[in-house]
Amino acid sequence: MDTSLFLVQLLNGVQYGLLLFLIASGLTLVFGVMGILNLAHGSMYMIGAYLAYYFTTLTGSFFLAFIISGSIALLIGIVIERFLIIHLYKRDHLDQVLLTVGLIFIFNSIQSFVWGNDPLGVEVPALLSGSIKLTDIIEYPIYRLFISALCIVVAVSMYLTINKTKLGMMIRAGESDRAMVENLGVDISKLFTIVFAIGVFLASLAGIVSAPIVSLVPGMGEHVLISCFVVVVIGGLGSIKGAFVAALIVGIVDTYSSVLLPQISSMSIYLLMALILLVKPQGLFKN
Amino acid sequence: MNNKKKAFQSVLPATVAACLISMSSSAYAADNSDPIKVGVMLPFSGVYAGLGESTRNGLKQALKEQGNTIAGRPVEFIEMDTEAKPARAPEITSSLVDNQHADFVVGPVHSGVAMGMIKSIKGKDSIMIIPNAGANAATGAFCQPNVFRTSFSSWQTAFPMGKEAYDMGYKKIVTMSWNYGFGKESLAAFNESFTAAGGEVVKKMLVPFPKTEFQSYLTEIASIKPDAVFVFFAGGGAVKFVKDYDAMGLKGKIPLLGSGFLTEGTTKAQGPASEGVITTLHYADTLDIEKNTSFRQQYEALYGKPADLFAVQGYDAGQLIAAAVTATEGNTSDKAALIKQMEQLEIDSPRGAFHFSKAHNPIQTIYLRKVVNGQNTVIKTALENLEDPARGCKL
Numbered sequence: 304m305d306t307s308l309f310l311v312q313l314l315n316g317v318q319y320g321l322l323l324f325l326i327a328s329g330l331t332l333v334f335g336v337m338g339i340l341n342l343a344h345g346s347m348y349m350i351g352a353y354l355a356y357y358f359t360t361l362t363g364s365f366f367l368a369f370i371i372s373g374s375i376a377l378l379i380g381i382v383i384e385r386f387l388i389i390h391l392y393k394r395d396h397l398d399q400v401l402l403t404v405g406l407i408f409i410f411n412s413i414q415s416f417v418w419g420n421d422p423l424g425v426e427v428p429a430l431l432s433g434s435i436k437l438t439d440i441i442e443y444p445i446y447r448l449f450i451s452a453l454c455i456v457v458a459v460s461m462y463l464t465i466n467k468t469k470l471g472m473m474i475r476a477g478e479s480d481r482a483m484v485e486n487l488g489v490d491i492s493k494l495f496t497i498v499f500a501i502g503v504f505l506a507s508l509a510g511i512v513s514a515p516i517v518s519l520v521p522g523m524g525e526h527v528l529i530s531c532f533v534v535v536v537i538g539g540l541g542s543i544k545g546a547f548v549a550a551l552i553v554g555i556v557d558t559y560s561s562v563l564l565p566q567i568s569s570m571s572i573y574l575l576m577a578l579i580l581l582v583k584p585q586g587l588f589k590n
Numbered sequence: 591m592n593n594k595k596k597a598f599q600s601v602l603p604a605t606v607a608a609c610l611i612s613m614s615s616s617a618y619a620a621d622n623s624d625p626i627k628v629g630v631m632l633p634f635s636g637v638y639a640g641l642g643e644s645t646r647n648g649l650k651q652a653l654k655e656q657g658n659t660i661a662g663r664p665v666e667f668i669e670m671d672t673e674a675k676p677a678r679a680p681e682i683t684s685s686l687v688d689n690q691h692a693d694f695v696v697g698p699v700h701s702g703v704a705m706g707m708i709k710s711i712k713g714k715d716s717i718m719i720i721p722n723a724g725a726n727a728a729t730g731a732f733c734q735p736n737v738f739r740t741s742f743s744s745w746q747t748a749f750p751m752g753k754e755a756y757d758m759g760y761k762k763i764v765t766m767s768w769n770y771g772f773g774k775e776s777l778a779a780f781n782e783s784f785t786a787a788g789g790e791v792v793k794k795m796l797v798p799f800p801k802t803e804f805q806s807y808l809t810e811i812a813s814i815k816p817d818a819v820f821v822f823f824a825g826g827g828a829v830k831f832v833k834d835y836d837a838m839g840l841k842g843k844i845p846l847l848g849s850g851f852l853t854e855g856t857t858k859a860q861g862p863a864s865e866g867v868i869t870t871l872h873y874a875d876t877l878d879i880e881k882n883t884s885f886r887q888q889y890e891a892l893y894g895k896p897a898d899l900f901a902v903q904g905y906d907a908g909q910l911i912a913a914a915v916t917a918t919e920g921n922t923s924d925k926a927a928l929i930k931q932m933e934q935l936e937i938d939s940p941r942g943a944f945h946f947s948k949a950h951n952p953i954q955t956i957y958l959r960k961v962v963n964g965q966n967t968v969i970k971t972a973l974e975n976l977e978d979p980a981r982g983c984k985l
Binding site for chain 2: 420
C-alpha cells in the first residue's frame, strides 16, 4: 500500500468514524444524563432515513426534507419521553429493555406498513453530488465529505453546549447528582424531556444524512445499533468524549482491517472492544 | 399427586384416540374430494418479507388459473412464516409434514432455511418445491428424490458471465461479494468459466455479511485498476454497492458486472447509478416471450403491482403442482408416481419453457442483461438450456 492509498484509506476510516459518532452520540448522551438505555435508538435512525426519503419524494428537495424530518424527530422524542419513558425513571433496567425493545417492533411494523419491504434509495442532492479528485486514480464523493463536516459541527456544538451553556451545566449536574439538582430547584423533568428529544434527534439526523448513501431496508436500525453499542461501550457508557474517540478508533480499525486483514475483518471491532475492556473495564473514558 | 395421576389417566385415552383419528385421516387422503394440502414456508416478516409475498402471489396465481381445484380436488394452503430464520426450519417443516400431512411444501426463500428443510423432509411422504433458495447443494450434494427446485442454482446465475466477460475483452477482473454461501458460490462459478476462457481474477474480496460500508474496498479497486469488476450483492446491499461504486467515480472507468441479483428489484432505488450495469440471470422483466407478457398482465390485474422474478418462480411452483397432480388424475397418495410425472414435465414458464435435470433443478436459458432506463434489458442469450453440474448428487 503506497502513501497516497494509505491516506485515502485513513480518510475512509475517519469519515466512517465520524458517522458512527453521530449515530452513537445520542445514545450515550441519554444514558449519561438520564440513565436510560434506549434500545430503540437504531429505530430512530431508521425512521429518520425513511422520513428523509418520504419528504424528499414529496417536496423534491432534500434540504426541505432535512428540516421537516428533523422537526418530526424532535417531536417523536418529546412524545416518547412524555408518555412512555417518564414511567421508567424509578424502575430497573429490565423494564427499560422491555419497553424500548417493544418500541423497536412498533417502529419496524410502522416502517413495513407505510413504506413496504423493498429497498429504497434517496438521490444525493444535486448541489453536493459529484466527486473530488484526490489522486490520479481515486475520486472522493463530495457528499461524504459534507457528512464528515456536519458530524464535526455536531461534535463541536455538543461540546460547546455541554461545557459553555446553562443547559449544559444542568446536564452535567444531572449526570453527577440528580437528587441535588432537583433540590436546587431545577425542573429535572423538563431537562429530561429536552435531553431525550435531542438524543432522538441526533439518531434521526444520522439517518437523514445517511439516506442518500445507504439503502433503506427493513431492519436497518438494528444493524446500526450493534456498531453503536460497540462505540459506546469502548468509549465508556455515558461519555460523549469517549464516544467521539471510540467512534474514530472503530472507524479506522474497521477500514484498515477490511483491507489488510480481510480474514478477521468481521470480528476486528469486537476484538478491539474485548481488548480495551480487558485493560479498561469501564471503557476509555469512565463517566 | 393422586389428582394428577387421575387427570393423566383421563387424558391418556383421549390422546390415543386423537392420534388414531389423525392417522386414519391421513390414510383417507387418497379420496378424491379431500383437499390437496400445500404447505407454504416463506418469510412473511423480516428482511425477506417482500420476496415471500411475491412468491406467494405467484404460487396462488398459478392455482387460481385452475379454479383452485386440480383434477376435481380443492387446494388447501397452510401458510407458515419462516422469518428467514434457519433455526425455525426443522420445527415448521416437521409440523407441515408429520402433523398436517402436506402433499407439497413450497419454500423457502433463504438457502439456510432450505438446508434445514431438506434434512427434515428427507425420506418423508411430502414433496418439497424450492421457489428461490439457490444453494448449489440443494440439488447437489444434498439432493433428494422428493425435493424439486423451480428457481436456479447459484452456479447457473454466475457461470455464464465468465465467458461473456472475457469475450467483452476483459482480461483482469476483481471479484467481490459478501462472505456467505450464495456470494462465494457465485464468485466460484464466475471464476470457473472466466479462467477457463483465459482471464485472470487478480483479486477476490469478501466482505463480512451483512456489512455495507464499502468505501475501503472501492478505494482498493480504484488502486488495482482492473479491466472490470464482477460482484454478487442482493437487495439492500446491492442498492448501496451500486450507488457507492458510482459515487466513487468508478462506473465510468471500470465496468461493473454482476450476478443478476445486483439489479433485480433494486434499480428504482439505485437510480441513475445502475445504468449500464451488465448481469446474467434466468429471467428479465422485459423478456419478450408471449407467456411472460400474459403472466405479467394477469399478475398486475390480480395484485395491483408489477410481477418480479420471485413471483415467476412461485408461479412455476404452482404450475408444477397443477400439472403433476393433473397427470396422476388427482392421486397424491402415491408420491413415487407423482415424482415420476414431475421429472418428465415441461413447465411453460414466463422465463421460457424448462424441464428438470436428474437432480431436479431447472435446465434453463440464462440471459445477458444490461440496465437501460432503469430496466434490465436482454442483450442476448448467454447460454441456452444450461444444466447445473449437480456436483455430489447421486440421483
